[in-house]
Amino acid sequence: MTPRVALVTGAGGGIGSQVALALAGAGFAVAVNDVDAAAAERSVAQVLAAGGAARAWLADVSDSTAVDAMVQGIERDQGPLAMLVNNAGNPGRFSLLVDMSDELWANTLKVHLDGAFFLLRACARRMLARRWGRIVNIASLAGVHGTVGSGEYGAAKAGLINLTKTAAKELGPHGITVNAIAPGMVATPVNRELQAKGSKFIDAALQGMPAARLVEPAQIAALVAFLAGDAAANVNGVTIPVDGGAAVSMTTDAYMLGQLSARSAFLKEI
Ligand SMILES: NC(=O)c1ccc[n+]([C@@H]2O[C@H](COP(=O)([O-])OP(=O)(O)OC[C@H]3O[C@@H](n4cnc5c(N)ncnc54)[C@H](O)[C@@H]3O)[C@@H](O)[C@H]2O)c1
DSSP states (O other), X not given: OOOOXXXXXXXXXXXXXXXXXXXXXXXXXXXXXXXXXXXXXXXXXXXXXXXXXXXXXXXXXXXXXXXXXXXXXXXXXXXXXXXXXXXXXXXXXXXXXXXXOHHHHHHHHIIIIIHXXXXXXXXXXXXXXXXXXXXXXXXXXXXXXXXXXXXXXXXHHHHHHHHHHHHHHHHGGGTEEEEEEEEOSBOOHHHHHHHHTTOHHHHHHHHTOTTOSOBOHHHHHHHHHXXXXXXXXXOOSOEEEESTTGGGOOHHHHHHHHHHHHTOHHHHTO
């Protein structure tokens, strides 16, 4: 039988590596994309060790030519793409809007929004012909509410949420569902390290969460696996928050406003 293939972008990272593992567990052969070769290979090894099938694909998601070549290569070498998880992204470099450089704005949108569009277009073209597909976009709470210090990131993620809705309408009639997940603060290795160092930013986030615990990457991965299955066939065009209830109180906003205002070059001059 031809394996069903799931492409996970940024699959060498904290959330992506868990998504790769969960989808392999759900029976997909995984195409592990990343720009970081070592991270991608670590993730592939993790899937293989768990008895799954995976292969690494190095490509920058913001390069549409590289994306098209990768998608073509995956179908040639691994089989037909049934699922796409748009997960690749850079951690934000916190900045107030008034201090933000053109470069930070453009780079963030390029990876988080252009990249997701290039992947969605390339995969949907193939899924359409087979009248079946699952696309999951990893957005963020920042894209739903806006968050102080992450204006460019929130705008990119809000764009991704809107793209999810349009794609769901255009592709839904052809048996393809498109949904987004909006995580709050996730216990990735980077965030765990910050927490261990007593980060006040993480403390502020925890204060705003009724659940008072960071989201586990495996919880995001389990939701992706659910959206991949037949039970989710009628879930389409929605953004599902996984945030421990953080949406009710954005305590990081007050903290970041204090921190970033104190070091704002622009605010010092007025
Ligand atoms: N960590 C959180 O708290 C959190 C919260 C909400 C949303 N998210 C989103 O979840 C996704 C994954 O985040 P993470 O915390 O696992 O980050 P991470 O840094 O651990 O992993 C991201 C991976 O993406 C890769 N990557 C970066 N730019 C790329 C590019 N241009 N092309 C291909 N790969 C690229 C990186 O090399 C890395 O392996 C991101 O889209 C992020 O915005 C994270």
